[in-house]
Amino acid sequence: MTPRCSGASVAARLVVGLSGLSIAFCLVSGIAAPASALDFTAEERRRILRHGPWPPPLRPDPSNRVSSKPAAIAFGRSLFFDPRLSVSGTVSCATCHQPDRAWTDGLPRSRGQRAVDRNAPGLFNLRFNRWFGWDGAQDTLWAQNLRPLLDGREMGLGPGGAARLVRSDRQLSCGYRRAFGAAPGTDDERIFVDLGKALAAFLETQVTARTPFDDFRDALAGGDAAGQARYPAAAKRGLRLFVGRGNCALCHFGPTFTNGEFADAGVPHFVDPGRVDPGRHGGIRKLRRSPYTLLGRFNDDAQRSTAAKTRYVRLRQSNFGEFRVPGLRNVALTAPYMHAGSLGTLADVVRHYSTIDEERLHAGGERILRRLDLSAREQADLVAFLETLTERKPRREAVKKSENGACR
Ligand code: HEC
Ligand code: HEC
Structure with a gap:
């Protein structure tokens, strides 16, 4: 059997005086190339530790005056489950973002009033996003929440319909008053945007719980050997690929496992034969036309402290076919995965990266993605690692009847 050699066991073996051959092997494999034992090099540790600690501090959003306010969180939660916010009265946010499906609908592409072009993402850790939507067409969470209300395929109620509903319904106008400290006024668009802000206050609370990976990461940081030993060996091998040869962590970076930006991951972006999804290119164009950005009149932060990213965004040809790097928690x-749900399982995603067609990827710029040609075991290891980014307990979230019933 190959001797397993951590730094500590090298010393131990020297003391008990194993054969010279075995000691030499340990010194080489334990320090220079730990590929067989599951000890991480100093460089690997550094890269692993950057994916934590979790959770990061949650700070209120300066562009949203009701961010983190309990009354707004309660109002936002009830709005999220309310189908009256759709033209047909049958579609709510929760139709496509179901709490017991990790806020997704399990479909490749969502259906509201009609089918849409993209996959519904899980609504987690949104406060840490810089851009919203697969194309980053929104620069705030509250603006993102308005998009389904504007899109006739999703809910489509629009500013006028939404404002009328809030003004005419006792429960909704009471929820509004509690959240914003004043009765809904006469400016339809203002009320409409405020609905997006209450929804944002609610969604910001959806931070994923700690995972087996976080326990391992903290055990590594604290030198806790027993804690490190509890993390499965396959996940450790997958993690080594993730921060190493796979190059995954260059894009899926930091505690949320995303650098928050956009990339071409070689995923085909035909919507129908003859129609393509322009991705980030279309997103920047929408952002520039939108009245609901950090540069517009609905930003509650007079200093415009976070607006620079929007002011300086540049449209480049290479943005065509780029999509936002999704976070990987949960x-x-x-x-299914990717912007249009084209890959059914995590094994499919890993196979995609393993066999990626380099010809499809953008020419020019630094090439991060390469065909990895992973073995079957390496692919399974990477999947085992990705699975450890999932919180242990299923989440339950529903409108608490008492919360809204009390408001009249
Ligand atoms: C028809 C299904 C559908 C409905 C209804 C729907 N969504 Fe979505 N949601 C999606 C899809 C699809 C995306 C991805 C959109 C894109 O990138 O173009 C998305 C994206 C989002 C995002 C962005 C997440 C991220 O990581 O950037 C948020 C936030 C969100 N939805 C909240 C809501 C809220 C709040 C409502 C109700 C007002 C709602 N959604 C209604 C399907 C839906
Ligand atoms: C160049 C940046 C980049 C690199 C490197 C990269 N990814 Fe991605 N990843 C993306 C982008 C962009 C998407 C979304 C692509 C799309 O939908 O078209 C994505 C999507 C994913 C998804 C699907 C998530 C979801 O919610 O749909 C998983 C899982 C994933 N990547 C894992 C990995 C793994 C594992 C590696 C390493 C083998 C890796 N990624 C390397 C940019 C990257």
Whole structure:
């Protein structure tokens, strides 16, 4: 059997005086190339530790004056489950973002009033996003929440319909008053945007719980050997690929496992034969036309402290076919994957990266993605690692009847 050699066991073996051959092997494999033992090099540790600690501090959103306010969170939660916010009265946010499906609908592409072009993402850790939507067409969570209300395929109620509903319904106008400290006024668009802000206050509370990976990461940081030993060996091998040869962590970076930006991951972006999804290119164009951005009149932060990213965004040809790098927390719960749900399982995603067609990827720029040609075991290891990014307990979230019933 190959001797397993951590730094500590090398010393131990020297003391008990094993054969010279075995000691030499340990010194080489334990320090220089730990590929067989599951000890991480100093460089690997550094890269692993950057994916934590979890959770990061949650700070209120300066562009949303009701961010983190309990009354707005309660109002936002009830709006999220309310089908009256759709033209047909049958579609709510929860139609496509179901709490017991990790806030997704399990479909490749969602259906509201009609089918849409993209996959519904899980609604987690949104406060840490810089851009919203697969194309980043929104620069705030509240603006993102308005999009389904504007899109006739999703809910389509629009500013006028939404404002009328809030003004005419006692419960909704009471919820509004509690959240915003004043009765809904006469400016339809203002009320409409405020609905997006209350929904944002609610969604910001959806931070994923700690995972087996976080326990391992903290055990590594604290030198806790027993804690490290509890993390499965396959996940450790997958993690080594993730921060190493796979190059995954260059894009899926940091505690949320995304750099927050856009990339071409070689996923085909035909919507129908002859129609393509322009991705980030279309997103920047929408962002520039939208009245609901950090540069517009609905930003509650007079200093415009976070607006620079929007002011300086540049449209480049290479944005065509780029999509936002998704965060990977709870990824095992949000199948199918990619912007149009084209890959059914995590094994499919890993196979995609393993066999990626380099010809499809953008020419020019630094090439991060390469065909990895992973063995079957390496692919399974990477999947085992991705699965450890999932919280242990299923989440339950529903409108608490008492919360809204009390408001009249
Ligand atoms: C018809 C299904 C459908 C409905 C209804 C729907 N969504 Fe979505 N949601 C999606 C899809 C699809 C996307 C991805 C959109 C894109 O990138 O173009 C999305 C994206 C989002 C995002 C962005 C997440 C991220 O990581 O950037 C948020 C937030 C969100 N929805 C909240 C809501 C809220 C709030 C409502 C109700 C007002 C709602 N959604 C209604 C399907 C839906
Ligand atoms: C160049 C940046 C980049 C690299 C490197 C990269 N990814 Fe991705 N990843 C993306 C983008 C962009 C998407 C979304 C692509 C799309 O929908 O078209 C994505 C999607 C995913 C998804 C699907 C998540 C979801 O919710 O749909 C998983 C899982 C994933 N990547 C894992 C990995 C793994 C594992 C590696 C390493 C083998 C890796 N990624 C390397 C940018 C990257």
